[in-house]
Amino acid sequence: MDARKAHLVTLWCAVISKFEKGLARCLAPRLTVVQYRVLAHLAMPETCDATPARLAFAASMRPDDVKGALEALAASGLVQPRPGGVPLITAQGKDALIRASVAVQTWGRRCLEPLSPHEQDYLSQIVGDALVVPGSYFALRSGPRPADWGPIPKITTLCAIHQAMCQVVKKDCGLSLTDFRFLLELFPKKHRGQKQLRARDVTACLRVGRSYVTTASLRLEEAGLIQRIPDPSDARGILFCLTAAGADTVRSAGDDIFVLLSSLFGDRLEQRQFLMLTKHWLQAEDAALAGAEG
Structure with missing residues (x-):
């Protein structure tokens, strides 16, 4: 994986992860991201009468995840089963969806407002194109392609990309996407040589807590993927850098x-x-997440 590829992979892993993080925060504690997506698809005319298996296909989710979400939503009175196992969104579920959608739209608006109108149109176009890759649910729909797919299909696309990235990394090196992003941030992008980061730099890049950096760095060090070296500018500080095995892991999973x-x-x-566009979108997400934390 050359520097250009590494740069794009780092940006997209970050922008997709932070989108998912912001979505989860604005839905908590009432709904998870998966529950919200299932509920939203049950309210769409195209999928309101879908079986759980069809819902999983439409929402690009694993059937077991849909099954678990439906069970949780039923326990909360937001959906109820119909004959044949087809779920039905209840009046209470519709109210919950409306409230959740307001929060989701607010999050989305905060991420889009810093982008120019041209960038917003371009982002809508590329997400729409990703939605209709051959074999996908929306690619198989009949009729002309809408000028604007609306928020739920777009959320489906971005969440599906996040899920696919998680699966690629898990299969390739057995890491979580967040742990892999830890390694990615240490991978040199602009020149050869070793890149070194302090714990606070990793915290800022990944938008995680110090406790995560502490436990993840120990885990990755034990796996032989990173090492700690003394910080020459701080007698009590340390720097993280990749080992040769860590760099190989980044190249392999990054290529995939x-x-x-x-x-x-x-x-x-x-x-x-x-x-x-990806850089500006990531900057907008960071600002939106910082505003939510503040």
Whole structure:
């Protein structure tokens, strides 16, 4: 994986992870992201009469995840089963969906407002294209493609990309996506040599707590993927850097994630416009997350 690929993979792992993080925060504690997506699809005309298996296909989720979400929603009175196992969203469920959607739309608006109108249109276009990759639920729908898919299909696309990234990393190296992003941030992007970060730098890049950095760094060090070295500017400080095995792990999983991105976005990955949009979108997400934390 060369520096250009590493840069794009780092940006997209960050932008997708932070989108999911913001979504989870605005839905908590009443709903999880999976429960919200299932509830939203039950309110859509195209999937309101879908079986759990069909819901999983439409929402790009694992059937077991949909089953678990439906059980939790039924226990809360938000859905109820119909003959044949087809779930029905209840009046209480519709009210909960409306309230949750207000929070989701507020989060989305905070992430989009800093982007120019042209960038917002371009983002909508690339997410819409990813939604209709061959074999997907929305690619198989008949009729003309809508000019605007609406928020739920777009959320489905971004959450599906997050899920796919998690699966790629888990299969390739057995790590969580967050742990992999820890390694990615230590991978040099602009020049050869070793990149070193302090704990506070990792905390800021990943938007995680210090406790995560403490436990994850021990875990990754024990796996032989990172090492700690003394900070020459701080007698009590340490710096993290990749080992040779850690760099190999980043290259292997990073190449697989780049293949995933290529299957979704094609030649756009080569365009400067795509790169700049991703950077600006990530900056907007960081600002929105910081505002929510403040």
